[in-house]
Amino acid sequence: MPRSQIGYLVAVNKNLEEVASLPKLPLFHGPNFIGRNDVSVPDKRLSRKHIALTTFPDGSADLLVEGTNPVVIRSGELRKKLVSLEKTAINNGDIIELIPGNHLFKYVSASTGEKKRNFSEANSNEQSPKLSGKKIRNQGPKNEETSADKLKAEDKDSNKEQNCVEAIRGFHVSNDKLPHTFRLLKVQGLPTWANTNSVSIGDAIEGDVLLAVLSNYMVDIDWLISACPKLAKIPNVLVIHGEGDSRLDLMKRSKPTNWILHKPPLPISFGTHHSKAMLLVYPQGVRVIVHTANLIYVDWNNKSQGLWMQDFPWKDQSNSTKGCGFENDLVDYLSTLKWPEFTANLPSLGNFNINSAFFKKFDYSESKVRLIASVPGYHTGSNLKKWGHMKLRTVLQDCVFDKEFRRSPLVYQFSSLGSLDEKWMAELASSMSSGYSEDKTPLGLGESLIIWPTVEDVRCSLEGYAAGNAIPSPLKNVEKGFLKKYWAKWKASHTGRCRAMPHIKTYTRYKGQNLVWFLLTSANLSKAAWGALQKNNSQLMIRSYELGVLFLPSRIKVDGPSREFSCTDKGGSSKGSGKSNSPGNPVPAMTKLVTLAWQGTKTSEVIQLPVPYELPPEPYSSQDIPWSWDRRYSKKDVYGQVWPR
Structure with missing residues (x-):
């Protein structure tokens, strides 16, 4: 059940006047965390979770300082300074200074009757989510460029929308x-x-x-x-x-x-x-x-x-x-x-x-x-094929697939991009292209595409630019020239997730809506996660722990x-x-892995996987810009914010 909204924090200036250009921060019943991502100007003095506000149905609230720097509470003429781990009660109208003299917010409880319509809306099934860090801005798009018409552009074709549903x-x-x-x-x-x-x-x-x-x-x-x-x-x-x-x-x-x-x-x-x-x-x-x-x-x-x-x-x-x-x-x-x-x-x-x-x-x-895991280390000998992309290569090499999948394409979809080069991309593609067809010939290398959100995807997402906090790839990694041929769009109309930015990580090989195999994993596209071959391919160096599950056709x-x-x-x-x-000796059949958009007669052998994005992916146009989190974006998002805030 969604938590009921108890009130919100309103940004105010030093004259205690509401700053209309900044969104209100909704507060829900129970604990709410406010910190660095909730202020308009980056401030390293603020912790990611600077304060915890625990609200109650009667509109009252308790404030606990979670960060290392002090917080000031102003109640009428009284001014109280709290240090880390100190706690106090706050009431409707109290002012919170997240840093003494800076980042002022007024606590407004729902019991005042203000914006009650919004509070009831917040409890509906269509309620807006909290933002990354932590609370969503409870208001709609502020400028014409992010109008409802633009956000619904993906649904212009009503027939397509119905098919998606x-x-x-x-x-x-x-x-x-x-x-x-x-x-x-x-x-x-x-x-x-x-x-x-x-x-x-x-x-x-x-x-x-x-x-x-x-x-x-x-x-x-x-x-x-x-x-x-x-x-x-x-x-x-x-x-x-x-x-x-x-x-x-x-x-x-x-x-x-x-x-x-x-x-x-x-x-x-x-x-x-x-x-x-x-x-x-x-x-x-x-x-x-x-x-x-x-x-x-x-x-x-x-x-x-x-x-x-x-x-x-x-x-x-x-x-x-x-x-x-x-x-x-x-x-x-x-x-x-x-x-x-x-x-x-x-x-x-x-x-x-x-x-x-x-x-x-x-x-x-x-x-x-099958489990596909990565563990840190320099893996040699029998351990060379035990982890990372070499484990995936080994498992796929033992598999026989339908001949229709020869040279079929690959998709890499993830939420953080490492520092890559063409040599390593070829190494990874070799592992992901492993496997044989029924006549014992290799499936062969497949063309690879990377599904990655554009700047516009993030700007118009459910969280606005704040969603970019969880797509943490810098410009130097994203804008390497050789990557341009790989970029493809995050399009997820058929699962209703075009505006829910991906944190899911998936890798697959496919033809049409048929899947050769599919991997759901924690591993982003990086050498740290998948490993990189060294010493004339006799050693695999992995930095991180990762874990995924590989779906294969099975009997x-x-x-x-x-x-x-x-x-x-x-x-x-x-x-x-x-x-x-079942009695007797039932005849085993090979499962067939397909997407939700697959058209055909559903039988017990057909296994649908809810691949959230559309296949085949649509390559970037010349106007599309891949998201990188350390660029400046002045075009306002759906909450009237620019990036960085």
Whole structure:
């Protein structure tokens, strides 16, 4: 349920007059964070989360200073200075100076009756999302260039719009097919049809969880618990993160006492722990989730994201030592994270040492995907093909695909662009073009395109220019001449996500609306994420941790009913291994991976993947400019802002 709006902050000048050119910052019931991204002029004295405002239904609020610099509260004639971690109550009309004498805001509660129509609108299904950092500007476009007519240009063709709506409306996946595909995350501010079969964090973390391992880059514990209160009740939680020391101090203060925080080793400079995954242990088994969203508000509400999950049962005694490719890949990856081993008491199951080997206790034989991971290091010998793009190359080389996919094109779609060169792009394309057709001939190199938002995409997005904070690529990386031939547009009309900027990362090979394979991953297009070959191709150097799932055509039994194993389904499918219950010997058939726009007869072999963008991608025109976050943009966005603010 969306949180109700309690009030807003109004920017004022030193005479306490409203600054009409700056948008109001809406405040919702519960915690709200205000900081560096919410002021009109960049100021390094402000923290990313400078203050926390916790609002209550009666319009009152508590203010806590989260940043390192002091904040001043003015109430009538009184002036109170607060230092870091000090807290006070504030009331309607009080003035907040985020830095003493600078960045003044007036707190206005909804109970004053001002703009009540907007408050009711904020609670509708069409409510606008918060901005990156943190709060959305509660007003519409301010200039003619960003008029509603312009924003709706993508829907000029009503027939096309209807086809788009029907494409995702028809995306209904039965429980037995869920592990074969992935789902998009719900986005606030979209029409209901655009969120068909989409998921929230509460849809993923559900049921009687005994132990949770949450792997991510950015983690906002306060938001996480407010978005998924169940987490606070899980007895054992390990958070594997990539945050820096300043954020880590805040995380330590915010976390429940039973949570363990761990940052994996980063032996090579400029590396990050970037993998986004969850391992949820239940009495019945384990749920493995791989997704693309940081554990922060904007990533789960404002952006195009993807999530895959599958449940696996505990092994029985007869196969307690038997493994499979998925298990080996998972446990090998977990072992590199080197978290401190701890003991957990799992009710009705006993005491367990929680380390990477613990996850060998589950039966992954029915896994529907392959794991493609990256871990930092200089990988040689047998490890050369274990990680990064060399792992993808190795898996694809063992696959046989339909001959129609020979020399078919590739798409790279991501949200951060590294410093690349043509040699490395050829190296990556060689890995992504691996595989054979039925007559044992290689598929051959495919032409590659990069789907990347334009400046205009970001300017007119749900978040305006603020969306560019999460597309953090500098001019020096984006405007390399050789990249011009790769650029293609982010067009997502059929999923309703043209204005929901992508944080999802996907790589695929396709022909028409048929997919050779599809990778959902945390990995951006960079050498740090995918690795770069060195020493005459005998060594792969990777800087960062990444994790993705690779969807491939696979054999399924198409005769008779099949019931997928579930850790949470109380209807009975939590029993057994998840294998087909059909009698006799059903004939296996090869699955066919297709997009939502695919036209054909849907059979049990057809697996639709909700690829959020349109295929084939549309190349940039001469007027399109790829987004880079360190350029100045004077043309105002949908909230009347320029960039940088």
